[in-house]
Amino acid sequence: MAKGKDLHTDLGLKEEDLLGMYRYMLLARYCDERQWALNRMGKAPFVVPVSGHEAAQVGSAWAFEKGKDVFCPYYRDMALVLVAGFTPKDIFLGLFGKKDDPSSGGRQMPAHWGSKERNIITGSSPIATQVLHAAGIAYSKKYKKADAVVGTWFGEGGTSEGDWHGAMNFAGIHKLPMVFFCENNQYAISVHESKQVAGSVHGRAQGYGFPGHLGDGNDILESYRLAKEAVDRARAGEGPSLIELRTYRHYSHTSDDDDRTYRSKEEVEEWKQKDPIPRFETYLRSVDLIDDAKIEAMREETKAEVTEGAKAAEEAEFPDPGTAADHVYGDLEVV
Ligand SMILES: Cc1ncc(C[n+]2csc(CCOP(=O)(O)OP(=O)(O)O)c2C)c(N)n1
Numbered sequence: 036m037a038k039g040k041d042l043h044t045d046l047g048l049k050e051e052d053l054l055g056m057y058r059y060m061l062l063a064r065y066c067d068e069r070q071w072a073l074n075r076m077g078k079a080p081f082v083v084p085v086s087g088h089e090a091a092q093v094g095s096a097w098a099f100e101k102g103k104d105v106f107c108p109y110y111r112d113m114a115l116v117l118v119a120g121f122t123p124k125d126i127f128l129g130l131f132g133k134k135d136d137p138s139s140g141g142r143q144m145p146a147h148w149g150s151k152e153r154n155i156i157t158g159s160s161p162i163a164t165q166v167l168h169a170a171g172i173a174y175s176k177k178y179k180k181a182d183a184v185v186g187t188w189f190g191e192g193g194t195s196e197g198d199w200h201g202a203m204n205f206a207g208i209h210k211l212p213m214v215f216f217c218e219n220n221q222y223a224i225s226v227h228e229s230k231q232v233a234g235s236v237h238g239r240a241q242g243y244g245f246p247g248h249l250g251d252g253n254d255i256l257e258s259y260r261l262a263k264e265a266v267d268r269a270r271a272g273e274g275p276s277l278i279e280l281r282t283y284r285h286y287s288h289t290s291d292d293d294d295r296t297y298r299s300k301e302e303v304e305e306w307k308q309k310d311p312i313p314r315f316e317t318y319l320r321s322v323d324l325i326d327d328a329k330i331e332a333m334r335e336e337t338k339a340e341v342t343e344g345a346k347a348a349e350e351a352e353f354p355d356p357g358t359a360a361d362h363v364y365g366d367l368e369v370v
C-alpha cells in the first residue's frame with residue numbers, strides 16, 4: 036500500500052476526516068478514563084471500558100453514512116456511538132442512569148447504547164443478540180429496496196453463540212446489505228481466544244458464502260479501509276462481509292472484573308505499547324497534520340468537553356420513579 040500522504044488520500048480520506056477521527060479517539064479515551072475514575076469514587080456503579088478499541092471502532096464507524104445506515108453495536112462500543120452521534124454528556128447520562136439518557140431514560144444498564152434518531156439499535160444483555168437484530172433489519176432494508184447498510188459489532192466471544200451463526204447464515208443466503216465486525220480483543224472476560232475460537236473468526240465467513248477479512252484493529256486506517264470496502268460492497272448489492280479486527284482492551288472486562296487473575300502484567304504492558312492513539316499520532320505527524328502544540332491543544336479541548344459533559348450529566352435529574360414502567364410493559368399503571 037502507498038505510504039505518507041497517499042495512504043489516506045488513496046482511501047478517500049481528507050485532512051478533516053483524519054483530524055475528526057483523531058478527535059473521536061481522544062473523546063472516547065477521556066470518557067473512559069473519567070467513567071473509570073467515577074466508578075472508583077463510588078459514583079458510577081458499572082463501567083464497561085473501551086480503551087484500546089478506539090481505532091477499530093472509529094475506523095469502522097467512519098465508513099458508514101449517518102442518517103441513512105444502521106448501527107447495531109455491543110456494550111464495548113462507546114467510541115463507535117460517539118461517531119454515530121452520542122455526545123460525552125449522553126455517555127454520562129447513561130452511566131448515571133439519568134432521565135435524559137438517550138438509550139433508555141435510565142432504565143437499562145449503562146453501555147446498552149440506543150438512539151432512534153441516530154439509527155442506533157439498542158442491544159440486549161445476552162451477547163450476540165444484536166447480530167440477529169442486524170440481520171433482520173438488513174433483510175427489511177433489502178426487501179424495501181432502501182439505500183442503507185447495517186453494521187453490527189461484537190467480540191470474538193460472541194461468535195461462539197448460535198445467534199451469531201444463525202445471523203451469518205441468513206445474511207449469506209439472502210445476500211444482505213450488512214457488515215459484521217468482530218473486535219477481537221483475545222478474551223471473553225477471562226476466557227482466552229484459544230479456548231473460545233476454533234480456527235479463526237474471519238475464516239468462518241467462507242462457510243456462509245461471503246468474504247471474511249482480518250485486519251489490525253489498532254491501526255485506524257486499516258480498520259477504515261476494510262470497513263469501507265465492505266460497506267461499499269454491501270451498498271452495491273453484493274452482499275455481506277465479515278471483518279475481524281484484532282485489538283486488546285487496556286482495562287478489565289468491566290468494573291466488576293479483575294483481569295490480574297488471568298492476564299499477565301507483561302502481556303498488558305506489551306499491548307499498551309501498541310496503543311492505537313499514539314500510533315495514529317505518529318501517522319498524523321508524518322503527514323504534517325499535527326505537531327506537539329496541536330496534540331496538546333486537541334487533548335486539552337477534548338478533555339474539557341468530557342469534564343463538562345460528565346459534570347452536566349451528574350447534575351441532571353433522575354427519572355421520576357412513577358415512570359418506571361413506561362415503555363416497558365405498555366400502559367400498565369404503577370400502583
Ligand atoms: C449469552 C450470554 N452468555 C454469557 C454472557 C456473559 N458475558 C457477558 S460479556 C461476555 C464476554 C464476551 O466476550 P467478547 O464477545 O469477546 O467481547 P469483549 O467483552 O471481549 O469485548 C460474557 C461471557 C452473556 N452476557 N450472554
Ligand SMILES: [Mg+2]
Pocket residue numbers: 190191192218219220221222223224
Ligand atoms: Mg473479546
